[in-house]
Amino acid sequence: MRYSGFRVAWEGLTGNGGWRPVWRDPAPKPAYDTLVIGGGGHGLSTAYYLARNHGLSDVAVLEKGGLGLGSVGRNTTIVRANYLLPGNSEFYSHSLKLWEGLERELNFNVMHSQRGLINLFHSDGQRDAFARRGNAMVNQGDDAVLLDREGVRELLPYLDFGQTRFPIYGGLLHPRGGTARHDAVAWGYARAADARGVDLIQNCEVTGIDIEGGRVRGVQTTRGPIRARRVAIVVAGRSSQVAAMAGLRLPIESHVLQAFVTEGLKPCIDHVISFGMGHFYISQSDKGGLVFGGDLDFYASYAARGNLPMVEHVMEAGMTLMPMIGRARLLRSWGGIMDMSPDGSPIIDKTPVEGLFLDCGWNYGGFKAVPASGWCLAHLMATGEPHPVAARYRLDRFATGHVIDEEGTGSQHNLH
Amino acid sequence: MLIPCPLCGPRDRREFYYLGAADYLRRPAADAAPAAWDAYLHLRGNPAGETRDLWYHEAGCQAWLVVSRNTVTHAIAGAALAGEAADAA
Structure with missing residues (x-):
């Protein structure tokens, strides 16, 4: 059964009786x-x-x-292809190209959304490292734009540009990065x-x-x-x-990585934002929930759930970066089991x-x-x-x- | 998660740094074959269940501990000083 807009409209008008496993x-x-x-x-x-x-x-x-x-x-x-090292660079570049044709290939809406990914940096040294990474991405055939502080402010005006612990110097924008369902x-x-x-x-x-x-x-x-x-x-x-x-x-050693989602909110975060210094990254799902996470809990685990110290750490990092999310209510959290290689x-x-x-x-x-x-x-x-x-x-x-x-x-x- | 430090008593997980499996206690001899060093540094049993791993009481007595733990339930059965643990070299 091929999916199409016509098919959805037809089934909608005829009682959705035609769908099959x-x-x-x-x-x-x-x-x-x-x-x-x-x-x-x-x-x-x-x-x-x-x-x-x-x-x-x-x-x-x-x-x-x-x-x-x-x-x-x-x-x-x-979904991103912002790797630096030979081995990773060509592999994730290949993967992103497959993502870009995936919905047509599979005739299935995977909701791939290339909304742009921004990795923030907070010092001159980190800017140099990100410039190098961006050059590697461009050389691989992918895209990268080095944004200064004002460039980040234009895209992400809601970040706290006044905080002094990790002042925002700029960000590396990967326009083809994004999310999928x-x-x-x-x-x-x-x-x-x-x-x-x-x-x-x-x-x-x-x-x-x-x-x-x-x-x-x-x-x-x-x-x-x-x-x-x-x-x-x-x-x-x-x-x-x-x-x-x-x-x-x-x-391999298996570790737990936690993630969190808030109640559904109106669209407010248009990109994927990564705040590496604080161990925090965030995006907004199409359903409206803010989806975010941080670092590993750091001990071997198969529990598929984490502990509270990392919950606290991720919330602190989020509030440091974007105090506007402070009133959002957390809906749930969960842990995934990560195959960590050396x-x-x-x-x-x-x-x-x-x-x-x-x-x-x-x-x-x-x-x-x-x-x-x-x-x-x-x-x-x-x-x-x-x-x-x-x-x-x-x-x-x-x-x-x-x-x-x-x-x-x-x-x-x-x-x- | 409370870790029962033999010197300080039960202490919050945040006082500790986790290194990895207790395999790190069995360091090969300096002239051991590369395969022995590969096994020591990289290869792990990685059990889903009872495990023994190394924690450093960084914000406490600064002792290295071998903690007996369950990786599925996060239950902690006990902890011993690394120097006195049964699997110490």
């Missing part, structure tokens, strides 16, 4: 060519691109719960993958990975064993547990087990990477060669020293 709910077959463990954003986009780019349709996605109920629905939905991305990929013949199998938890002679043979699940020639682990948030089923110990960059690679692939370590940047992560993992699985824009996301880069430390903070998992 947009993907099947198949039982698992005993064998597939290719399995993707994890029915989140990355797993679904991997399955979609395996079918679309490589013509593979004997593919199943195994999801222990329901599709898209993990981190893809627990983030703050920011997180659930819709998972649903759009699921629908499009299903339409190309991929089996999306829900309530099917993988409990073991079968390996014979160093080669993957299939998986054990709560719905029986399934044989396969290729298996991908795409379960950020539970990567260490699933990889352990194949005897792998990963360079350099803050992800892993898309083969594993030492032949036929077993790994896509993990997304830190807190996984949402914007959904299209390119699937694109590149599908390329790796289908061709056996890493995609050029993801070639540096190697599993062994920590051992060999080829780290991609975007923040320059060293090898400690929670510092990125």
Whole structure:
């Protein structure tokens, strides 16, 4: 069923009786060519691109719960390509280009809104660093504009320009940055993958990975064993547990990152604003809620909820930056489970087990990477060669020293 | 979240700095193979459940502690001085 404005109007006039479930709910077959463990954003986009780019349709996605109920629905939905280092720069640039064509590609409204992202800076040294980052973004083919203090004031007149702790010197504007509707991305990929013949199998938890002679043979699940020639682990948030089923110990520590949303308000914040010095960023959803967050709670956690000290810290930073939000009432807060890698960059690679692939370590940047992560993992699985824009996301880069430390903070998992 | 410091008693989480898993206590010898250093610095069991990790009582007695904790519930079972912990080298 194709979606269109005509279709919406027709259904509206005829009682909305024509809508049907947009993907099947198949039982698992005993064998597939290719399995993707994890029915989140990355797993679904991997399955979609395996079918679309490589013509593979004997593919199943195994999801222990329901599709898209993990981190893809627990983030703050920011989409950007403002990276500095080789490895990240080309990858996120590729991802943003895929985002820009995603709605037409999937025939699904993911509400991608390129409202512009502004990273604030607060000293001469930080301005230099942001100018360099902006140049790297432009050289990569993306866009960046260095704003001075008055340039920021013109776009964001409501910031507190009088505060002295972190005086606003200016900002780096990334006009093509913005937000998207997180659930819709998972649903759009699921629908499009299903339409190309991929089996999306829900309530099917993988409990073991079968390996014979160093080669993957299939998986054990709560719905029986399934044989396969290729298996991908795409379960950020539970990567260490699933990889352990194949005897792998990963360079990952899981942390909790909190996010917050207020009651719906009239439009007041037109951009995504990031206040790195205070550990705070904010945007306004299309529904009107102010969506914001800060830094990790800084200790390993799978609780999917955080503690009050970080709540207090984020609120303080928000009030320092924009006192106008002080009267907004907080509706809810939640925590997402972050695969933190030692350099803050992800892993898309083969594993030492032949036929077993790994896509993990997304830190807190996984949402914007959904299209390119699937694109590149599908390329790796289908061709056996890493995609050029993801070639540096190697599993062994920590051992060999080829780290991609975007923040320059060293090898400690929670510092990125 | 209160952490039971053996020297100061139960103290607020904000007084502590978190380093990471207690794996950091098992530092390889200087001439150990690169794989041992990779494992020490990067590879983690990362359990969903009981774990032991290193906290520094920065705003208190400044002792390093090994805290026994549950990563799913945030319950804290106990804490010992890192120098006296069972997994200290």
